[in-house]
Amino acid sequence: MTYPMARDLPSLNALKAFEVAARLESVSQAADELHVTHGAVSRQIRQLEDELGVALFDKVGRGIQATAAGRQLRDACRDAFSGLREVCADIRQAQQQAPFLLACPGSLLARWFIPRLDRLNAELPELNLHLSASEGELDPRRAGVSATLLFAAPPWPADMQVYPLRQERIGPVFSPRYAGAARLQEQPAKALLNESLLHTQSRAQAWSDWARLQQLDPAQLKQGQGFEHLYYLLEAALSGLGVAIAPQLLVADDLATGRLLAPWGFVETQHQLGLWVPARQPQAAAQQLADWLTTQMQEPSA
Amino acid sequence: MTYPMARDLPSLNALKAFEVAARLESVSQAADELHVTHGAVSRQIRQLEDELGVALFDKVGRGIQATAAGRQLRDACRDAFSGLREVCADIRQAQQQAPFLLACPGSLLARWFIPRLDRLNAELPELNLHLSASEGELDPRRAGVSATLLFAAPPWPADMQVYPLRQERIGPVFSPRYAGAARLQEQPAKALLNESLLHTQSRAQAWSDWARLQQLDPAQLKQGQGFEHLYYLLEAALSGLGVAIAPQLLVADDLATGRLLAPWGFVETQHQLGLWVPARQPQAAAQQLADWLTTQMQEPSA
DNA sequence: CAAACCTGTGAGAAAAAGTGACATATCCCA
DNA sequence: TGGGATATGTCACTTTTTCTCACAGGTTTG
Structure with missing residues (x-):
């Protein structure tokens, strides 16, 4: 030795x-x-x-x-x-003490996150959460971003730790103020083939996906007004401009308060809402946040 | 975790x-x-x-x-x-750089060590050896002493690391100048029963031990002049004062040069010459010294 | 003088670190 | 543009280190 x-x-x-x-x-x-x-x-x-x-x-x-x-x-x-x-x-x-910077789509921020922000900050104060809404494509690898909320389909990239939160469910929604609201509510989903359907550029295939899952022919859909982002699409639907296709999570609050109607329910897509964290960075805070989000999203009003 | x-x-x-x-x-x-x-x-x-x-x-x-x-x-x-x-x-x-303080009996220092000191310092210079001769009882636990050379019989105490160097061998020696030298050389060991035998206070039983190993009756030995230390005993023998009983190691040089005679050879005792080192202190330098001593003592002139 | 403490040591168990192989990403140069 | 050289990350497995438990002295205290 x-x-x-x-x-x-x-x-x-x-x-x-x-x-x-x-x-x-x-x-x-x-x-x-x-x-x-x-x-x-x-x-x-x-x-x-x-x-x-x-x-x-x-x-x-x-x-x-x-x-x-x-x-x-x-x-x-x-x-x-x-x-x-x-x-x-x-x-x-x-x-x-460093803030936990969470990036997420603007629509999710406005329609789901902001109403729950007070509770989150109260229950996870040491997280020191900062939110960053993104209009365009979200890059979960962007420097300074601790985690990103994304709707995406597996498989996940190897350099990301993804905490799956909830399967995406989409469905048609419209406002009671919409001109055809009273008529549509009584009819089967098939009736939508005659409507002008509001849609987004970023999820152009959403209506087609939904139609396939409903055993309808996507080719028969009439695309109406398009919006650049989901956020504007939802505003348009709320204003009674037409029938939009939307993730359940983003309209849950509006459905609960009656500001939107969804007579045909929602169907699961291939996408999952997940919390994406760069694999190489500490996971403790992200795990904590993922746990909290999971709990919140399991509640009926989610 | x-x-x-x-x-x-x-x-x-x-x-x-x-x-x-x-x-x-x-x-x-x-x-x-x-x-x-x-x-x-x-x-x-x-x-x-x-x-x-x-x-x-x-x-x-x-x-x-x-x-x-x-x-x-x-x-x-x-x-x-x-x-x-x-x-x-x-x-x-x-x-x-701290010196390695080696304690040993004065007789061993004078009769064996000093003639080999130059070679030791040349071959193990980094040891920085210091020697301390002791007249009385040697205490291998004394503070500041790195190691001690001792003739002793096993078992060794548990708090000491003992490096055995050589079994002790003792035998009668006398000078060619001794009055009865010529006569004794021709006779068997039994002839010593008629001689006045030089001895030491510190190893009073040496002659008895030797006699028993030679199948002679210890009671028939005639004790002559006594000396306080082995060192003086050997000086007396060298001066032709009589027959002494001595460890082979200490008279090897004198036998080689003819200043002493040992016609009946030497017999092994229960004692061993060992390098005693307090078990709790570093052993590297002591091991080195023990190796060197072992090598030296295996040479014929030792 | 026994009981309470303290440190040292050994064999075996538990934990940590290292290895070798592979995957992946980047740079560089033909 | 693509292949070779270079770097880092990761995993299952092995090796090494460390820890524990139990016991053996030795010292202080009641």
Whole structure:
């Protein structure tokens, strides 16, 4: 067995055990502080003495006392470790206080998140949540973004940790103020083939998907007014401009208050709403948020 | 799995791996410096990032770059480790330069050690050997004594590491100048029963031991002049004062040069010459010395 | 003088770290 | 543009280290 050269550090764990023992002048008390047995500490100190080739403690009575070399090393350890402890505490604290930046589609922010924001901040105050609504395509790898809420279909990319929250469900909705509202409510889904259907550029295939899931022929759908984003589409539906196709999650509140109607219900798509977190970054806060979101979305009003 | 509280240190081994990687800005080069695979370093850094809850490196191109937190921690590690390295080097150097104090009986010092001292210092210069001859009883536990040469019989005490060097062999010796020298040389050992036998207070039973090993009756021995120490006994024998009983090792040189005669040879006793070292202190230097002594004592002239 | 403490040590168990192989991403140059 | 060289990340498995438990001295205390 060979020992490290003079310019190398001895075992740092041994130094840690030694520092505590030297500070408390007791192997047993050091063992308590380190939550190990006294035998473990004794061994570490012995190993350190072997590496340095010098006795660090004398046995005095039934206790121990640092030798000259031991005192020298103890002081050096105290300085080194306290410096590290301080910086590590700083880093941890800064990290804990750093805001958790959650990116999500603007429509989700407005229609689902904002009404629940007070509760979230009250229940997860240490998260220090910041929200970033995006109009265009969401990039979950964008620098500074802690996590992103996305509707997407599996499989997930390998460099992302995705917490699935809820299967997307879509369905046609319209306002009671819509001209054809009273008539449509009484008819089967097929009646929509005669309506001008509001749609978005970003999810142009939404109506087709829905039609297929309803056993209707997508080709027979009449595309009406288009909007750039889902947010405007929903505003248009709320204003009674026509029938929109929308994720259930985003209209749940409006359905509950009667501002929108969805007589044919909703159907599940291939997409899932998920919380996307870059795999390489700490997951603790994201997990916490995902748990909270899951709970919230399981409630009937969601 | 739980991580340490904020006031605790993260894994010091992880910090060590991190410091090297941060300094070299490369996981692979750090692995080389630490003589491990890059996977090991990668794992350590990952562990540290988990413990601190913060990313320490960004992937930049095909390399890595420390984040703000990483730079902060790198500097702290550099300071802490360089302080420890320095103090440890100091301690090791001081220890290496400290003299190795060897205690041994005066007779052994004068009759065996001193003639070989030049060679010892030449072959083991870094040992920085100091010798302490003792007239009285040798205490191998005396403070400041690195090791002690002792003739003694097993078993050895548990708190001593004993390196056995050579079985003790004793036998009668006398000078050619001794009055009865010519006559005695031709006769069997039994003839000594008629001689006045020189002896020491410190090993009063030496002649009796020898007689028993020779199948002679100890009671028939005539004790002559006594000396306090073996050293004087040997001087007396050299001067032709009579027949002495002596360890072979101490008279080997005198026999080789013809200044003493040992016509009946030597017999092994229960004692062994051993190098006694307090078990709790570093053994490297003592092992080196023991090896050298063993080699020297195996040579014919020993 | 026994009881309470403390440290040291061994064998075996538990935990940590390392390895080797593979996957993936980037850079560079033909 | 694509293939080779270079880097990092990850996983199952192995090796090494560390810890524990139990016991063996030795010292202090009531």
